[in-house]
Amino acid sequence: MSIGVTLAAARDAAGMTVAQLSGRTRIRETVIYAIERDDFSLCGGDFYARGHVRNIAKTLGLDPDAIVHQYDDEHGGAPAPVRAAAVFQAESPIKLRERRSPNWSTAMAIALAIVAVFGVARVMSRPGENVATGPELKANPGLPRPAATTTASGHPKAAAKPASDLVTLRIKANKPAWVEVADDKGKALYRGTMRKGDDSTWKARKQLKLTVGNAGGVDLEVNGRHRGVPGKVGQLMRMSFGPEEARSK
Template identity: 25%
Template sequence: MEVNQQVSGMIDELVGEPLGEQLRKAREQKALTVREAADSLRIMPYQIEALEQQDFSVFKADVFIRSYLRNYAGLLGLDPQAILDQYQQKHFVERVIPIVTRPKSVQLPCKKRYVGVVAVLAVILLLWLINRELPQIDKAAQLQPLVEVEEQILSLGADSETEISSLASEDLAAPTNALIAGDYDTVAVAVDVEPIIAEAVSSAAEHRLELNFSAECWVEIKDAEGKTLIADIKREGDNVVVEGAAPFNVVLGYAPAVVLSYNGEAVEINTNTRTQAARLVVGRS
């Protein structure tokens, strides 16, 4: 980047007056301050300064640079096409800009989905606690009647088959009938599911950012996974609401024009005093 600027400066010295110097002198001849020129074009003062200093790296895309140069040249009474041609020849650097799809401002029906998730978690936990607390049936108690029947069979003679069958049937049926009749202790389990529900709702819920704009400003917001939720220029009166996983990485081109809130609470924006821009992370626990 520094090499390109040095080459650009050498060309300006050999060919003629630098582009930025032309803009600055024309503005001063019209007795306009940087703020007045910015207000006339409805852009930020730091963008006027960047054009006059030929610091085109502050702009997100070449289309913005050309638009601002054309409008600024027209305001100052210069030939817009000549200014654009000079920019193309000496300063244009091709940049690949990712295509960003602007998210629709749609409120998703999340509440029903979260209630269903919480209900399933509560039922699973309740079943697990009940199964853990139920008494285990003593296997030795189940086998005891069989041992007694075997001993009685050995003590009887071979001619007592009918009596043996009757005895075995009665003894074997005893534990089964006891189980069918429900002859075991009933365990009552009290489960407090409110903390579980609160935790599930907290982890599943998406977080919300709201931005209100009083002037033109570039805004870029990415969620915790690095997904770009919005990357666009907003103007006076615009309102933007985005939802996603926190924390959010927020970049503002002109921070004084933005009022920001996170989950309904106001967020303080620390602004760069030189560029009037801001970069912040919102929702970090």
């Protein structure tokens, strides 16, 4: 049995959700979802992967040493220890050179090169020209949970036809799923875990960006058109929708 299957089965047996396990281990939900699928790419390397596996196993009452040993067997073994002598011993003796008078021509050329590089870096780093996207975003309970749009009879209200630059996104959670919705400038409109049965709608100009940690657990509707389930259970998905998305029926 793989490490991911073993940890997922232990969590289910303990009656614990991914969100609860994340709160106890301080490991992001998206990382736990990936580990349960035997995907350790979000851990940041073998060192952190071993730490996450050990932490999760210990929290779920498993033998952490056995799980880490299985990880080492499946990923090339434990790292070889490094002797202090190998680190601090110089490979060749250091030769002290005779002090020479400064070369002002070389110093001036280096200074001009530094100024040129600094100018290029400032031009390239102006706000709004580059948008950086992070890997996985941690749930922020400080952002309010939007209420579902319903009619007086209690049934979900049909999405109105969007304006020319308006994007409408509706998400219905069939299973617990970590969700982040952001506008075209990256400002988070919602970030947190949607519970089973939650039905929420967001609107924004130009673009809506969606990150979902359990793609098989949500059902999407974009600009009034049903898009269905975007992925598999436990799959991490990142998507973006514009005003022209699914406008024709």
